[in-house]
Amino acid sequence: EVQLQASGGGLVQAGGSLRLSCEASGFTFHDYTKGWFRQAPGKEREGVSCISSSDGSTYYADSVKGRFTISSDNAKNTVYLQMNSLKPEDTAVYYCAAASPLFPPPRARLLDWDEYAYWGQGTQVTVSS
Numbered sequence: 001e002v003q004l005q006a007s008g009g010g011l012v013q014a015g016g017s018l019r020l021s022c023e024a025s026g027f028t029f030h031d032y033t034k035g036w037f038r039q040a041p042g043k044e045r046e047g048v049s050c051i052s053s054s055d056g057s058t059y060y061a062d063s064v065k066g067r068f069t070i071s072s073d074n075a076k077n078t079v080y081l082q083m084n085s086l087k088p089e090d091t092a093v094y095y096c097a098a099a100s101p102l103f104p105p106p107r108a109r110l111l112d113w114d115e116y117a118y119w120g121q122g123t124q125v126t127v128s129s
Helices: none
Strands: 003-007 010-013 018-025 033-039 046-051 058-060 068-073 078-083 092-099 123-128
Touching (some): 018 092, 033 078
Antiparallel strands (some): 018 078, 068 078
């Protein structure tokens, strides 16, 4: 059974940093494209970043480029999201997700949430101004 457990959220002041972790189990970690998504109250879920299973390439939403960094540790079956220079508009519930290697997301849809079949439970990030 594929399981994803996200952690690391919290309350931080604007300009601060947080590192989210997502520990995975039940599947061959490096075979799956893994992503981070977020959803703010009243807004749609949006893709933040992902790391491709094919070549380890990383992708970011324009809103977080230069501030967030995704990485993975295959030995620990864990994917991370380092978030720096946080802004109040980054406030959201953050989810990690994995896409089945049977249906890898095409390049143009790597940050589309509906390309990902497996989801963690979410962790709240709140950035105060």
